[in-house]
Amino acid sequence: MTDTEVKPEGEEFSPFQLAARLARNDVADSVEVINQLSPEDAAATIELLPNDIAIEILDKPELHFGAEIIQALPRKHATVLLSGMSADVAADTVQQLEEPARSEMLAALDEATRATITGLLSYPENTAGSMMTTEFVSAPSNWTVAQTLEHIRQVERTRETVYAIYVLDPVTRRLIGAVTLRRLISGESTASILTLVPTTGPVTTSPLVDREDVARLISKYDLLAVPVVDRGGHVLGIVTVDDIIDTIIEESTEDVQKFGGMEATESAYLQVGLGEMIRKRGVWLCLLFVSEMLTASAMQYFESELEKAIVLTLFIPLIMSSGGNSGSQATSLLIRSLALRDVALGDWWRVAIRELPTGIILGVMLGVIGVVRIVVWQKLGLYDYGEHWVLVAVTVAAALVGVVTFGSVAGSMLPFALQRVGFDPASASAPFVATLVDVTGLMIYFTVALLILRGSLL
Amino acid sequence: MTDTEVKPEGEEFSPFQLAARLARNDVADSVEVINQLSPEDAAATIELLPNDIAIEILDKPELHFGAEIIQALPRKHATVLLSGMSADVAADTVQQLEEPARSEMLAALDEATRATITGLLSYPENTAGSMMTTEFVSAPSNWTVAQTLEHIRQVERTRETVYAIYVLDPVTRRLIGAVTLRRLISGESTASILTLVPTTGPVTTSPLVDREDVARLISKYDLLAVPVVDRGGHVLGIVTVDDIIDTIIEESTEDVQKFGGMEATESAYLQVGLGEMIRKRGVWLCLLFVSEMLTASAMQYFESELEKAIVLTLFIPLIMSSGGNSGSQATSLLIRSLALRDVALGDWWRVAIRELPTGIILGVMLGVIGVVRIVVWQKLGLYDYGEHWVLVAVTVAAALVGVVTFGSVAGSMLPFALQRVGFDPASASAPFVATLVDVTGLMIYFTVALLILRGSLL
Numbered sequence: 001m002t003d004t005e006v007k008p009e010g011e012e013f014s015p016f017q018l019a020a021r022l023a024r025n026d027v028a029d030s031v032e033v034i035n036q037l038s039p040e041d042a043a044a045t046i047e048l049l050p051n052d053i054a055i056e057i058l059d060k061p062e063l064h065f066g067a068e069i070i071q072a073l074p075r076k077h078a079t080v081l082l083s084g085m086s087a088d089v090a091a092d093t094v095q096q097l098e099e100p101a102r103s104e105m106l107a108a109l110d111e112a113t114r115a116t117i118t119g120l121l122s123y124p125e126n127t128a129g130s131m132m133t134t135e136f137v138s139a140p141s142n143w144t145v146a147q148t149l150e151h152i153r154q155v156e157r158t159r160e161t162v163y164a165i166y167v168l169d170p171v172t173r174r175l176i177g178a179v180t181l182r183r184l185i186s187g188e189s190t191a192s193i194l195t196l197v198p199t200t201g202p203v204t205t206s207p208l209v210d211r212e213d214v215a216r217l218i219s220k221y222d223l224l225a226v227p228v229v230d231r232g233g234h235v236l237g238i239v240t241v242d243d244i245i246d247t248i249i250e251e252s253t254e255d256v257q258k259f260g261g262m263e264a265t266e267s268a269y270l271q272v273g274l275g276e277m278i279r280k281r282g283v284w285l286c287l288l289f290v291s292e293m294l295t296a297s298a299m300q301y302f303e304s305e306l307e308k309a310i311v312l313t314l315f316i317p318l319i320m321s322s323g324g325n326s327g328s329q330a331t332s333l334l335i336r337s338l339a340l341r342d343v344a345l346g347d348w349w350r351v352a353i354r355e356l357p358t359g360i361i362l363g364v365m366l367g368v369i370g371v372v373r374i375v376v377w378q379k380l381g382l383y384d385y386g387e388h389w390v391l392v393a394v395t396v397a398a399a400l401v402g403v404v405t406f407g408s409v410a411g412s413m414l415p416f417a418l419q420r421v422g423f424d425p426a427s428a429s430a431p432f433v434a435t436l437v438d439v440t441g442l443m444i445y446f447t448v449a450l451l452i453l454r455g456s457l458l
Numbered sequence: 459m460t461d462t463e464v465k466p467e468g469e470e471f472s473p474f475q476l477a478a479r480l481a482r483n484d485v486a487d488s489v490e491v492i493n494q495l496s497p498e499d500a501a502a503t504i505e506l507l508p509n510d511i512a513i514e515i516l517d518k519p520e521l522h523f524g525a526e527i528i529q530a531l532p533r534k535h536a537t538v539l540l541s542g543m544s545a546d547v548a549a550d551t552v553q554q555l556e557e558p559a560r561s562e563m564l565a566a567l568d569e570a571t572r573a574t575i576t577g578l579l580s581y582p583e584n585t586a587g588s589m590m591t592t593e594f595v596s597a598p599s600n601w602t603v604a605q606t607l608e609h610i611r612q613v614e615r616t617r618e619t620v621y622a623i624y625v626l627d628p629v630t631r632r633l634i635g636a637v638t639l640r641r642l643i644s645g646e647s648t649a650s651i652l653t654l655v656p657t658t659g660p661v662t663t664s665p666l667v668d669r670e671d672v673a674r675l676i677s678k679y680d681l682l683a684v685p686v687v688d689r690g691g692h693v694l695g696i697v698t699v700d701d702i703i704d705t706i707i708e709e710s711t712e713d714v715q716k717f718g719g720m721e722a723t724e725s726a727y728l729q730v731g732l733g734e735m736i737r738k739r740g741v742w743l744c745l746l747f748v749s750e751m752l753t754a755s756a757m758q759y760f761e762s763e764l765e766k767a768i769v770l771t772l773f774i775p776l777i778m779s780s781g782g783n784s785g786s787q788a789t790s791l792l793i794r795s796l797a798l799r800d801v802a803l804g805d806w807w808r809v810a811i812r813e814l815p816t817g818i819i820l821g822v823m824l825g826v827i828g829v830v831r832i833v834v835w836q837k838l839g840l841y842d843y844g845e846h847w848v849l850v851a852v853t854v855a856a857a858l859v860g861v862v863t864f865g866s867v868a869g870s871m872l873p874f875a876l877q878r879v880g881f882d883p884a885s886a887s888a889p890f891v892a893t894l895v896d897v898t899g900l901m902i903y904f905t906v907a908l909l910i911l912r913g914s915l916l
Binding site: 221296 | 610611640657678679682700704710726735746771780782787790792794801820841888889896
């Protein structure tokens with residue numbers, strides 16, 4: 001059903017043939033085809049398409065090189081296409097243009113379009129204001145259902161969505177409420193549109209609200225769009241459900257990448273250059289490496305104990321990794337719970353008093369397995385842990401309980417601490433937690449060893 | 459604006475008062491209030507609400523104890539509410555009922571509703587079939603625009619969405635295409651609805667398609683709903699954009715939790731019991747612990763080297779964690795890329811030849827920092843790494859390059875390998891990767907040490 005091949009194997013690229021095919025294609029599929037071309041070939045193809053189809057393609061946020069294509073087109077053609085695009089995508093595209101193309105292009109636009117685009121560009125990235133489109137349907141509250149429907153029929157082509165109609169006060173133009181198209185078409189033609197406005201009051205957001213919170217609103221109230229209003233209650237624009245889906249997907253990619261211990265990338269894996277990749281991963285990797293150097297310092301501090309009891313070093317990796325693993329479990333749980341608002345910042349103590357018994361029980365489980373391993377190896381003669389092997393086993397078990405408990409509690413508290421001081425809780429990456437728990441884990445292990453083995457092995 | 463408090467501080471719970479308030483509330487807010495009650499109190503409140511409001515509340519997937527509420531209501535009242543709910547949510551609710559309530563409730567439903575619900579229950583979990591609702595609008599292709607609009611007005615109340623109208627062949631009832639409501643209201647009243655069907659053919663899915671793939675379709679084509687068709691081309695139901703948003707959020711929670719090294723939980727953190735929490739985390743933690751025991755075996759194998767060169771043990775945690783960190787970075791990148799289809803299974807070699815230089819460069823960066831640390835500590839007299847300290851520094855640097863390169867390549871290949879053998883790539887959790895890299899990291903470290911230090915320290 002879908003047709004997303006660029007060209008039959010072995011044939012030369014022809015923008016004419018491709019344009020002819022894209023004109024019949026579904027837009028979403030055409031975008032996939034265009035994404036496989038170089039920006040120059042893409043621009044050559046777009047130039048040959050009828051304007052309405054070219055605009056539909058450029059309007060898709062899935063298009064990779066929108067700005068490059070606009071830049072490669074003849075200036076006049078580019079301006080026509082930009083004016084036809086939806087305001088939010090046009091603003092994003094203009095933002096990505098290089099100078100002087102950006103200023104020239106803005107100057108060439110008609111005044112209304114330019115004002116809309118520069119208005120949208122003034123909002124910070126990732127806010128409702130920067131995502132919204134100004135192409136929505138509104139109606140004064142003194143219109144009838146028939147008048148409103150007639151208005152929708154006239155403006156339908158130029159609006160991103162017509163499924164929500166915003167009813168405004170005819171004098172102040174303040175938002176009174178939202179009427180869905182489904183209610184409108186079932187209403188009496190002669191009735192006032194005001195009779196269809198629900199009594200619960202409209203769900204709205206403000207231009208500086210974070211896009212994650214807008215996503216939460218749309219998902220909670222099952223909306224197709226949410227109006228963005230200023231302090232006076234005037235509608236500045238709307239954020240639609242399509243944009244929100246893209247947002248949610250982008251945010252979860254960011255969360256997973258951050259949790260993996262790197263800065264989030266903006267492009268697809270194979271599109272990120274080697275330099276950018278090294279930068280996004282290297283900074284965190286070096287920071288973690290420097291913090292992890294504390295483990296070497298801790299080991300140096302306990303050097304004399306290490307020399308006396310080489311057998312203790314055998315379990316260092318095992319104990320450290322158990323702390324890191326329990327920590328990253330707890331962190332991943334709480335990052336999501338905070339992101340989904342299942343848990344609020346003030347719930348930290350509820351979480352702490354749940355993680356404490358959880359950590360102790362999990363630690364005891366691992367401790368038992370550890371003891372079994374030492375006993376079996378000793379008894380079967382697979383390895384000799386020395387004359388004090390029973391005490392060594394007790395040390396390992398006790399250290400595991402301590403380290404896993406610490407890992408669970410620290411791992412669960414870290415996202416709260418980060419959110420408290422204004423960071424994204426997702427910055428509590430698995431490697432970050434592991435590093436934190438590694439250093440403490442070593443201290444716990446050696447302290448337990450000193451307590452249990454003093455006088456025998458140490 | 460929102461009103462989601464259960465009751466004023468210190469007052470006793472009264473279902474009457476609460477029901478009176480909920481009847482005026484927005485449904486989404488009412489769901490939040492009900493979620494704070496025990497299932498018994500919730501049922502007592504729901505029982506007092508007018509049926510249409512109770513049904514709207516029970517219809518929300520955000521409601522935590524839908525099945526418990528239905529079960530706590532008088533059987534007859536419960537049946538009325540179930541019949542009124544949208545078919546997909548009603549099916550989910552029935553599935554969660556305990557026996558004998560489940561069979562009794564199904565038997566009490568009217569035949570049509572029962573047939574729909576048992577039909578939906580027959581599809582496996584997380585497929586399009588299990589998510590779809592059967593309440594959509596269809597129209598035979600010989601209707602006019604006016605006839606179709608009139609039909610929508612009549613059935614509007616009982617349909618989950620009316621924004622897409624599915625045009626069927628009047629004889630075979632096969633799907634011909636989808637017309638959006640916005641096209642319909644702008645069409646000529648007397649025109650045939652067939653003139654409004656786009657020529658590109660409808661985007662459809664099949665009942666056994668995974669919900670993640672349905673989400674991808676809706677997001678790619680910016681749809682408000684996608685029809686689920688059988689092999690003969692008949693529409694079985696539709697999956698709407700609201701359900702898809704919930705799916706995407708749920709899937710990313712699963713991904714983050716799996717990546718954190720635990721089984722995904724289905725409820726909010728504070729709702730998961732201690733027993734379930736221990737089970738979901740303990741299984742993975744114990745498995746990882748047992749695998750990580752290989753590190754102890756590796757250390758035992760190199761015991762004589764460890765005794766001769768205690769200084770080598772100091773860097774074990776540092777080197778192991780660097781491998782784990784670079785591995786979890788690479789894994790998190792590739793998990794998302796595979797999930798978003800940025801990278802296909804066949805691209806594994808493209809990724810491998812990118813990760814190889816990336817890993818080497820990152821390893822060299824850490825190696826340089828490691829050497830600087832040893833030189834500075836030695837020269838400043840902070841620690842004495844022995845007479846062969848230069849060789850020790852070289853060993854640490856070389857091991858870091860090897861371990862980080864291995865971590866990056868292995869971490870990036872693991873999600874491909876898992877997907878290849880049919881697992882979810884997200885099962886490649888950070889702890890899993892760390893464990894894999896820990897054991898190999900130790901082997902790399904000691905092998906490098908043997909090569910460089912033989913004859914001097916070893």
